[in-house]
Amino acid sequence: MSDYREKIVLTYRHLLEMHEELQTRIINVGMTGEYSEVNTVFKPGDTYQFDLEQFRGTEDLNLNKLLNFFDELENLMNSLANINGITEEELEDEDL
Template sequence: MNTYRDQIVIAIQDLIICRHNLFDNIVNLAMKGELGHLDGAVDQGETYEFKMNHFRGLNDKTVNTVIEICDLIDSKIMILMEENGIDYNEVDFEN
């Protein structure tokens, strides 16, 4: 049976997964919209790792709104961790 603290870690992990999903949506929205000129710029089999800063400053209001939601989730994750004494090694940020 999970303790209260265990359940907080699970909730944080769920927020991290949600945040990663939203970031994927930011990439897809930007590549279909404002950054469409980059589509196909990477050869097949090659990869490129986008960071949030690649999308900050775009004019797309939808992309900017989803970025704001990601920022809020990041902030709330940190608050939950700090308020409950949860260390970084207790959650998987790469998930």
């Protein structure tokens, strides 16, 4: 693998980490802001799989900005993966 391709794959890995962290932050902002009343029904230890679609259509400008950024990040990641043909094997390769 060329140095250039290695840097592209490493950058994509970093974007994946950012993607996951941003998703968590969006949920946290939503659940402590506009959806705080929903948050009160959860007890410590409860688990729930959130879908970011649940947070769309809100009046919360901050939440909307974060969701827009999330969408832009996903578009960027999809473009990089498509342009460069990044494979799952490359993303899982621990030698990079």
